[in-house]
Amino acid sequence: MALIIQKFGGSSVANAERVMNVARTITDTYKEGNDVVVVVSAQGDTTDDLIEKAMEINPRGSKREMDMLLTAGEQISIALLAMAIEKIGCPVVSLLGWQAGFHTNTAHGAARIEEIKADRLLKEIDKHKIVIVAGFQGIHKGDDLTTLGRGGSDTSAVALAAALHADLCQIYTDVTGVFTADPRKVPNAKKLTDITYDEMLELATLGAQVLNNRSVELAKKYNVEIEVLSSMVKEPGTIVREVAKMEKMLIRGVTKDMDVARISVVGMQDVPGNAFKLFSSLAAKGINIDVILQSVGRDGTKDISFTCAKSNAEQATELLENIFGLEGATVSCDTSIAKVSVVGAGMQSHAGTASKMFGALYEAGINISMISTSEITISVLIEKEMADKAVAAVHKAFFG
């Protein structure tokens, strides 16, 4: 007997049939003698439909009213899921974010959970009820509804697991676990039985959209054991925890990230403080930068290249032209690139990972235009048309 948190995303409850399917998964776990608390997102396209309704009326409505609007989405899905469980004949109660005690700060649209007051939750669990909690939402000190922002339901589930000291937090998705590469693109991608928080964080950041980063950070902080598994296929998923057991595995996965733009500032004056000026001006606009490369150019100038999300590229280019264009430098932006990375805590203690990766790319005839490394990752920038080929080649080199 354990306390298990289960989280289901919007596509898992998109229609009546899927809601019943999820209800069976939940009641199976309950009937095995476990206490079960479920976090669920809004059905399928509900959130997008609500946003569209709002845009039609006022594209610049307040975030406070947008939160009022969007939180209705999960309210609908928790009620329907509870009714499905009632049909199967298990005791159940649905709770909104505020009823489940999710107290957040006042940042509408991207609120942070400050505390989970679990009295009501614990009372319902004591009555041996399955509890269905609306993900993505909470309440602030002014008694107004808030939403947690992107990936909010994952965060709700992990926060709940931490607050209730749950034995396991199961995140149900449309894949059966975390793979060494995207299984839709790389046929012999292998499912990992476990992975560390840090590895999972790198994989998420690098474009493997399985778990939201914020939820993994939270899980790491409170040492919540997560299982990523499929809501459709019944089989064990991938466990995310502090220490992974597959010690012998050098790397855990190969990922690609297509949302990358490279911005180059060529021919900057080689005076102290230019790099600082560049990156602090970007930071002031909230533009996150990723891979950075600095090189000495001709005639005592220097060049700096860096990558950022495509959505920030135009703004960053314009900003830097205004600063460095006047000083004679040329700013250019390239969106025809992709980032391919290998991730794995094992590579820290193994030499040769980088050369193995570069060798595989060379043999596949793929040109590397930038390289970046961290303790547990090696990333390269390449032409975006070559991304899938690169992932396959690198994956083959490491996993055969």
Next chain:
Amino acid sequence: MALIIQKFGGSSVANAERVMNVARTITDTYKEGNDVVVVVSAQGDTTDDLIEKAMEINPRGSKREMDMLLTAGEQISIALLAMAIEKIGCPVVSLLGWQAGFHTNTAHGAARIEEIKADRLLKEIDKHKIVIVAGFQGIHKGDDLTTLGRGGSDTSAVALAAALHADLCQIYTDVTGVFTADPRKVPNAKKLTDITYDEMLELATLGAQVLNNRSVELAKKYNVEIEVLSSMVKEPGTIVREVAKMEKMLIRGVTKDMDVARISVVGMQDVPGNAFKLFSSLAAKGINIDVILQSVGRDGTKDISFTCAKSNAEQATELLENIFGLEGATVSCDTSIAKVSVVGAGMQSHAGTASKMFGALYEAGINISMISTSEITISVLIEKEMADKAVAAVHKAFFG
């Protein structure tokens, strides 16, 4: 400067254009210097769509979860209406039933308002905000959401008017006021400038679906002045209050009710207690009966006829056959009838109202099969095919 409550039904906010239209009505009232609190229902078919979703999953889901589901409907409409008002540029805040302090009993699906704790409402009004309140919903002492049942938003509006001591409660509908007959059927129907609570109650009961009875009863109890008016056409509506000013008007309206079945028990033994047995057995099943006629039959037997809603007819017939069929009586049910009524407090002090009505029906060649009178109404049962003709004839006799 006054405090005005405005209530808009689901069809008034069915799409973006109508939401903007309602927003303009509200902000016009606000810009005239009034405090405005608005009660709004769920958009158009939202409630029906949600019920359909529930039925697909579990036609016998609990009322508690049904309330959780349905209250999302008004949550969507208050947020959208608030955004529309933000667009016009007036300060506004939307509040859910519980945020607006609607405390109810625990009767999910048909909850009664026990108290309105108006602290938050008053605080928002003090800040000169337009307040948009979700109609039809509240919260019970266990912190679960409840709905008020049919016509709930009208009730929410009147209760709010009473709690806030509002100067006026405007109920916006798809008609421009209360008419002497259905204006779609009787071309020369006249709009009433005012009407008493009692007259309005009779009109509502008798099938003029303008205002929900419960809300009129509440308005009478707390002496809330109601104006029934159109959300589309800008013109003064009909005022509902304790004493109507149009004293000279004998009757206020002619109505028809098509949801009527007549059940006859013919040839009952003429022994004491049979009428009691009949009506108490119906009451025990929650079947409301309306017009009653008792007559002495042949051979020392007696006959009782009464009317009820069509939805109860089958159950009532079966029940009475089980009781009186064994004793030799015949139970029959007739659903081919309609009830036509005249309503008006003025008729109390005027002789001849009944004869004028019956004369008009006679001249139109319409046969009356039952008659029922109260202090302010006279109702007749006739063949349902003749209902519109009867309303027209009677209306002509009183209003020319």
